[in-house]
Amino acid sequence: MPIALIVGGGMAGRAAAVTLRRVGYQGEVVLVGDESTPPYDRPPLSKSVIVGTADLDKVIKQTLETYAEDGIELRLGVAVTAADADAKTATLSDGSEIAWDALVIATGCAPREVPIPGLDKPGVFRITRIDEALAIQEVLASGPKRLAIIGGGFIGMEAAAAAVAHGHTATVIEAAPEPMARPLGLTVAERVLQWATDRGVEVLAGVGVEEVLGDDRASGVKLASGDIIDADLVICAIGQVPRLGLAQLLGCAEEAGGVQVDASMQTSVAGVYAVGDIAAFPSKWADEDRIRIEHAAVAIGHGQTAAEHIATGEGLFEDLPSFWSDQGDITLNMVGVARPDDEIIWRGDQDLPACTAFYLREGKLRAAMSVGDMKTLRGVRKLFAAGVSPTAEQLADPDVDLAALAAAG
Amino acid sequence: MAQVSIGSLSDFPEGTPTFAEADGTRLCIVRVGDKVHAICDDCPHAEASLSEGDFLADDMAVECPLHGSAFNLESGDPDAPPATEAVQVFNVTVDGDTVLVEV
Ligand SMILES: Cc1cc2nc3c(=O)[nH]c(=O)nc-3n(C[C@H](O)[C@H](O)[C@H](O)COP(=O)(O)OP(=O)(O)OC[C@H]3O[C@@H](n4cnc5c(N)ncnc54)[C@H](O)[C@@H]3O)c2cc1C
Ligand code: FES
Numbered sequence: 101m102p103i104a105l106i107v108g109g110g111m112a113g114r115a116a117a118v119t120l121r122r123v124g125y126q127g128e129v130v131l132v133g134d135e136s137t138p139p140y141d142r143p144p145l146s147k148s149v150i151v152g153t154a155d156l157d158k159v160i161k162q163t164l165e166t167y168a169e170d171g172i173e174l175r176l177g178v179a180v181t182a183a184d185a186d187a188k189t190a191t192l193s194d195g196s197e198i199a200w201d202a203l204v205i206a207t208g209c210a211p212r213e214v215p216i217p218g219l220d221k222p223g224v225f226r227i228t229r230i231d232e233a234l235a236i237q238e239v240l241a242s243g244p245k246r247l248a249i250i251g252g253g254f255i256g257m258e259a260a261a262a263a264v265a266h267g268h269t270a271t272v273i274e275a276a277p278e279p280m281a282r283p284l285g286l287t288v289a290e291r292v293l294q295w296a297t298d299r300g301v302e303v304l305a306g307v308g309v310e311e312v313l314g315d316d317r318a319s320g321v322k323l324a325s326g327d328i329i330d331a332d333l334v335i336c337a338i339g340q341v342p343r344l345g346l347a348q349l350l351g352c353a354e355e356a357g358g359v360q361v362d363a364s365m366q367t368s369v370a371g372v373y374a375v376g377d378i379a380a381f382p383s384k385w386a387d388e389d390r391i392r393i394e395h396a397a398v399a400i401g402h403g404q405t406a407a408e409h410i411a412t413g414e415g416l417f418e419d420l421p422s423f424w425s426d427q428g429d430i431t432l433n434m435v436g437v438a439r440p441d442d443e444i445i446w447r448g449d450q451d452l453p454a455c456t457a458f459y460l461r462e463g464k465l466r467a468a469m470s471v472g473d474m475k476t477l478r479g480v481r482k483l484f485a486a487g488v489s490p491t492a493e494q495l496a497d498p499d500v501d502l503a504a505l506a507a508a509g
Numbered sequence: 510m511a512q513v514s515i516g517s518l519s520d521f522p523e524g525t526p527t528f529a530e531a532d533g534t535r536l537c538i539v540r541v542g543d544k545v546h547a548i549c550d551d552c553p554h555a556e557a558s559l560s561e562g563d564f565l566a567d568d569m570a571v572e573c574p575l576h577g578s579a580f581n582l583e584s585g586d587p588d589a590p591p592a593t594e595a596v597q598v599f600n601v602t603v604d605g606d607t608v609l610v611e612v
Contacts, residue, residue: 115593141555148556155556397590422590424576426555431575474563474577481589 102127104410105190105200107180107346109133111142111396112376113206114161115403117172125411129172130198132190134179137230138164143396145233146258146337147426151266152237159230185350185369202410204373205347205359206403209340209394216250216336218312223319224334227255239333244268248321248331250309252279254425256337257292260301261428270301271329273321277306287444288457288469295430295452295471304329342378342392356380358392363416365406373410375402385420385484386437387461393437395423420484433477436467436484445495448473456480458495465489475503482506512602512609521545521608526571528560534612536599537571539564539582546582547599547610554578554592 104120106113109131117131117139133139140160148154167174175192183190183203190198211226218224223239226232236259239245245268249256252274260270272279280289297303308324312334320330347359353368354360358380365373365381376399380390401419408415422435430452438459448455454472458465458480465484470477479502483490486506494500513531521527521540528550529536535550537560548571550560557575565572570579570588578592585595600611 144555153556400590400593419590424591426575433576474572474574477577478565478572478579 102201103199104129104202104204104407105198106131106204106206107183107190108206108208108376109135109139109174109176110206110208110376110399111139112208112399112403113204114139115400116204116206116373116375116407117167117403118170119404119407120411121170121172123408123411125407127201130175130200131167131172132175132178132180132192132198134177134193135229135231136177138162138167138174138176140230141396142228143424145230146227146255147262149230149233150227150236150240150259151262152241153266180346183346183350185372188371200371202371202373203350204375204403204406204410205350205352205367205378206375206399207343207346207378208399209377210343211336212339212341214336214338216309216311218314218318219336221312221314221316221318223314223317223332224312224336226336227259228340236333236335240266240268245332246330247271247333247335248273248329249335249337250321251336251338252276252303252305253337253339254280254283256335257296257301258425258427259335259337260303261296261299261430262426264300265428271331272301272303273307273309273323273329274303274305275308279303279305282440283438284469285438285440285442285444285459291450291457292427292430292432296427299428299430340377340394344378347372347374347378354380355390356388356392358390360390363405363418364409364414365402365417366409373406375399375406381417383421383437384418385466391437393421393423395421397422420481430471432469432471433474434467434469435477435480436465438467438469442466443492445492447476447496447498458492460492460495463489463492465495479503479506510611513612515547515608515610517606518545518603518608519606524564524566526560526562526564528558529610531610531612534599534610536560536610536612537562538601538608539571541566541569541582543603545601545603545608547601548580548582548585549597549599551596552578552580552592553587553594553596559596 247270359374405417442459456470459467515529562574572579578587
């Protein structure tokens, strides 16, 4: 019987495993994950999990037993340490070896290492794994706390907003002058920042953290400006780097900081697929030959596509990239591939409750970010599907029905 | 399986997702003409109540208010990410004026 081996029990890895079964793959499906928890949704970690409002049974998608019932062998708490593309074998950290016919690498990202002294103190947390998020939850559960959050990306801003919405105080410290400007562009990022500060999140931008203070436990952070931010806990959310080690061992070609794949998620090495955060994939929605996206829906779509391709020889990833970010009572929903220098056209009230930012490049609609306005975003999806790009005036005018424009062609 | 009354037809305004509970099961109810549809109220994706979303008549679907996946009232399937799983669909019968859901 052929064996499909999936390395990494995250969002893309799980999607690959369950899809192999759903599409009737006849071989064995083995998923090796180095975390001991069965595959779970990562996005809730920085939102509902840390403040204790998450339904963990839902976050952890299914129990160990049900994987066995579905014919998926889970090997958790062990890592794949090496693999050989000629012999088609993989070596695990427990010393065992697994033969494979198809190998899916879904190793995701690792938290970026930064040389800030004191990050190893108790009371400093990362927020990339569920055990870390639950450790934060335990601290927050004992009453109002002061959080110092290093890093003003989506994850840091989400954690801050969730904490503030639950009665804690949070200071986000971002070294770059404009938090979230890279994914959102400057004008939109400024707005999102404004909404966060309106809701009580304190953001200090353009200043680095020099060290984490505290004797036996973190008590705050010292900034490069000399200022000291007192805190009961420190969350370090300064980004992540794709885990490319295994793909490199196998000799897979790299591109755009990731593993180069074709539209069926195959790498340059026969029988080896790469999916999720590590994959640099072709997308008709982007100008670049290949892009890498660190978002959940893309990761799941990648896993599904690789599985279909393994099982049937068919399957292409052509999805319109999309993502969301829940920041307290504000939810950003975005579709398309934006660039920081895109032209921005607004529709709706930028002071909320509802507005949409459209991203245009060379006059053409490339992406949209919406808050509280699903109808417009749905219209944008329809425009993309129909290949219709309205004028800036039409986009700005709330009376123009985008879905109707799409239908009219 | 039990047939549980969740009220009368007039409790469910045409084309407006409405919350109901049947024997502890949280439901999102949508009446379309004389037909009443029932799906699980909890979005399978994250933490949103589908009855707070919009009914999309063209797609016969309810759109999640939080991230916008729209769930077909007959199949339960989402049309687009971020949801990837179907929402549970319940059988509904209308007896005279009474709406009964099989839970
Ligand atoms: C806190 C947080 C919040 C997020 N919020 C959002 C959001 O709101 N919206 C959104 O769209 N996206 C969000 N994301 C991004 C999204 O979760 C990722 O894009 C997605 O999880 C990527 O899936 P993946 O399978 O590539 O990697 P992961 O889900 O990270 O899974 C990789 C897994 O592989 C394991 N692994 C690595 N190497 C090995 C090895 N050698 N052997 C065995 N196992 C290994 C890792 O431990 C991990 O369990 C968030 C991410 C985080 C961390
Ligand atoms: S909670 Fe419904 S789509 Fe996310």
